[in-house]
Amino acid sequence: MNQTIIWLNDDPSLFPKHENAFEEPNGLLAAGGDLTPQRLLNAYSLGIFPWYNPGEPILWWSPDPRSVVIPKEFEPSRSLRKSIKKMNLSVTSDTCFTRIMQECAKPREDQAGTWINPEMISSYTELHKSGYAHSIECWQGNELVGGLYGISIGRAFFGESMFSRVSNASKIAFASLCRYLSDQNFEIIDCQVHNPHLASLGAREIPRHEFLSILKDAIVNPPKEEWNFG
Numbered sequence: 001m002n003q004t005i006i007w008l009n010d011d012p013s014l015f016p017k018h019e020n021a022f023e024e025p026n027g028l029l030a031a032g033g034d035l036t037p038q039r040l041l042n043a044y045s046l047g048i049f050p051w052y053n054p055g056e057p058i059l060w061w062s063p064d065p066r067s068v069v070i071p072k073e074f075e076p077s078r079s080l081r082k083s084i085k086k087m088n089l090s091v092t093s094d095t096c097f098t099r100i101m102q103e104c105a106k107p108r109e110d111q112a113g114t115w116i117n118p119e120m121i122s123s124y125t126e127l128h129k130s131g132y133a134h135s136i137e138c139w140q141g142n143e144l145v146g147g148l149y150g151i152s153i154g155r156a157f158f159g160e161s162m163f164s165r166v167s168n169a170s171k172i173a174f175a176s177l178c179r180y181l182s183d184q185n186f187e188i189i190d191c192q193v194h195n196p197h198l199a200s201l202g203a204r205e206i207p208r209h210e211f212l213s214i215l216k217d218a219i220v221n222p223p224k225e226e227w228n229f230g
Contacts, residue, residue: 008033027063064208093229
């Protein structure tokens with residue numbers, strides 16, 4: 001069945017229904033709009049996220065199934081537990097948010113670059129200043145060797161990207177994040193689209209309708225306290 005892409009207008013609160021998402025490419029829901037903080041927060045609250053390549057319009061996605069981690073169910077693998085003890089990295093949060101995004105945007109061995117462009121870095125940095133976007137950093141002494149960033153709304157965390165400069169650094173950052181979110185009674189980490197790396201961290205796929213049901217409850221219930229990772 002042929003589908004026509006839906007273009008967003010100037011109202012940052014209006015998005016198509018999830019049922020309008022394409023089956024191929026899986027989850028493509030709409031195009032256009034902008035990356036203002038208001039539109040981004042509306043999108044994430046609805047379970048929609050932006051992803052697009054250079055030269056493309058902004059594309060908005062709601063894939064089915066959805067890759068998620070339930071923080072209270074997270075258990076680091078035996079090998080990751082060994083790495084945590086052996087590497088003795090220090091983990092912090094929100095000490096260099098923009099730098100984490102810039103590191104995530106750098107080319108990787110298996111690809112020429114990433115979808116994280118200067119416009120996204122600017123927009124998500126504004127969300128960080130407003131208290132919605134957070135970074136987790138892994139340090140080896142004074143050297144930043146890994147980390148991740150994402151959006152926090154209510155008791156839902158939307159993971160965006162991670163990077164490692166030494167083996168397992170991003171996994172250690174993720175394990176620290178899961179422990180913190182579990183302590184704060186977060187209900188879900190949205191990992192968006194499944195891949196082997198996420199699977200190694202315990203991510204699993206659930207139907208979109210199940211994800212949206214969990215999300216609806218999570219975004220209206222505040223965590224135990226304001227973000228205070230320590």
